Amino acid sequence: MERRHFLASALGASALATIGTSATAAATSAESSTGDRRYMLDLLEKMAVPVLGPMSQGKLQAVFKPELSPTWDGRNPKVAFLECFGRLIAGIAPWLALPDDASAESRLRATLRSQAVASYAHSVDPSSPDYLLWREAPQALVDSAYYTNAFMRAPQLWKALDATTKKRVIEEIKGLRRFSPPYTNWLLFAAMNEAFLLSIGEDWDPIRIDLAVRKINEWYVGDGWYSDGPHFHFDHYGSYVIHPMLVEILEVLVATKAKFNSLDAPALLEQAYKRMQRYGEHLERLVGPDGAYAPIGRSLTYRTAVFQPLGLLAWRKKLPKSLPEGQVRSATLAAQRAVFRFPSNFDDKGYLTLGFTGHQPALADWYSNAGSMYLAAESLVALGLPADNSYWTSAELPWTSKKAFAGEPFPKDYYVEY
Numbered sequence: 001m002e003r004r005h006f007l008a009s010a011l012g013a014s015a016l017a018t019i020g021t022s023a024t025a026a027a028t029s030a031e032s033s034t035g036d037r038r039y040m041l042d043l044l045e046k047m048a049v050p051v052l053g054p055m056s057q058g059k060l061q062a063v064f065k066p067e068l069s070p071t072w073d074g075r076n077p078k079v080a081f082l083e084c085f086g087r088l089i090a091g092i093a094p095w096l097a098l099p100d101d102a103s104a105e106s107r108l109r110a111t112l113r114s115q116a117v118a119s120y121a122h123s124v125d126p127s128s129p130d131y132l133l134w135r136e137a138p139q140a141l142v143d144s145a146y147y148t149n150a151f152m153r154a155p156q157l158w159k160a161l162d163a164t165t166k167k168r169v170i171e172e173i174k175g176l177r178r179f180s181p182p183y184t185n186w187l188l189f190a191a192m193n194e195a196f197l198l199s200i201g202e203d204w205d206p207i208r209i210d211l212a213v214r215k216i217n218e219w220y221v222g223d224g225w226y227s228d229g230p231h232f233h234f235d236h237y238g239s240y241v242i243h244p245m246l247v248e249i250l251e252v253l254v255a256t257k258a259k260f261n262s263l264d265a266p267a268l269l270e271q272a273y274k275r276m277q278r279y280g281e282h283l284e285r286l287v288g289p290d291g292a293y294a295p296i297g298r299s300l301t302y303r304t305a306v307f308q309p310l311g312l313l314a315w316r317k318k319l320p321k322s323l324p325e326g327q328v329r330s331a332t333l334a335a336q337r338a339v340f341r342f343p344s345n346f347d348d349k350g351y352l353t354l355g356f357t358g359h360q361p362a363l364a365d366w367y368s369n370a371g372s373m374y375l376a377a378e379s380l381v382a383l384g385l386p387a388d389n390s391y392w393t394s395a396e397l398p399w400t401s402k403k404a405f406a407g408e409p410f411p412k413d414y415y416v417e418y
Helices: 006-011 032-055 079-096 105-125 139-153 154-159 161-176 186-200 206-218 237-256 265-286 298-317 325-340 370-384 400-404
Strands: 220-222
Touching: 032 105, 032 220, 032 325, 032 370, 032 400, 079 105, 079 139, 079 154, 079 370, 079 400, 105 154, 105 161, 139 154, 139 161, 139 186, 139 370, 161 186, 186 237, 206 220, 206 237, 237 265, 237 298, 237 370, 265 298, 265 325, 265 370, 265 400, 325 370
Parallel strands: none
Antiparallel strands: none
16 A cells, blocks of 8 residues: 655655664664654654555445454454554544644644544444444444544544544443453453543443552552453553553543542552652663663563553653653664564565564464554554654653663662552
8 A cells, every 4th residue: 555654755755764674773872852843753654554445435344344353252353443543543632633724744743633533433433444343342342442542642533523423433332341350350341431431421331440540450460560350461461551541540530520439530640650750760860871671471472552651751751759750761762673673573465564673473372452552542642742742852861771871870769558
């Protein structure tokens, strides 16, 4: 599929950091802060254009044939399209929410925002070829949470929908109450949908939010880490789901001043942010001097989604003092470059492939398909900060492991008890 590069045409190819460069180029010193933003924008464009362009015309399911895991469990493969759209749109929503101006970046944003609104309309229109699989598989509960989270991150998307589409979205989201989430991070998916309904003034189910918040806090194991259910799993689900969704659900409760049961939402939100900040310190230390990071746990094929908490903290201006913006930006971009330097991360039509640092289908889990891979877009959340924000203009700084393995002084690390 031919893909237009709005930024490349306007700024010049030499101004953009190229995705898919050689390992040697990826290992060179970090680019300037301007180059960092351009690199991440190009990554956003590369992920978004092949999805939103066709879907805005009701043609995504005709052109995108998602590869399935070699151990696929046999569910309807059309679950892939809600996964793809929902995860992508959640990751790029903060950027879509930025105001328009006369820049090339803004022209790209206006195009993708318009395509996103049209895609939402197709997603809930039963007569559209791109109507999503809402009612058959419990997996819809998972990805509906990313789908609705995008509206919370970019209310402009919701406001731009026509009345019929809004009505259909609400109907589909409420209909997902038919699925009972297991006692895992799935509790947050159900709660996210209810938080979205609350945020737009619709009827919402406080029990689903109350249960999720209480259970996640019961599963806190200390030092910024939660277990995923009653038993601890050493994986990246704290990044993929738990920290960001808990915080954003609590933000809605605080903003709406919702009163129910005995949850003290302001206090819980403050606590959740402190825990996510501590978790963010661990994430930053996991990035090696060359940008490589620990490939631990299941769902490794979500790639750089592991850095969602750092992006969210940066976007909310909640990074702890121990993590200066230039240091977090440098670490995050180093990790993105380490992963996406391999061309086989994308197939010949421009869609993400099964893998971690390229096309590696053997790494896919039984629930994984190429649509699932778009959770990687969650590492783009910091693009919600405009180009003149200090996150992008501050000087680049070496991250902890880079300093440590260069024989330079670096901070000691201690556990926390909140």
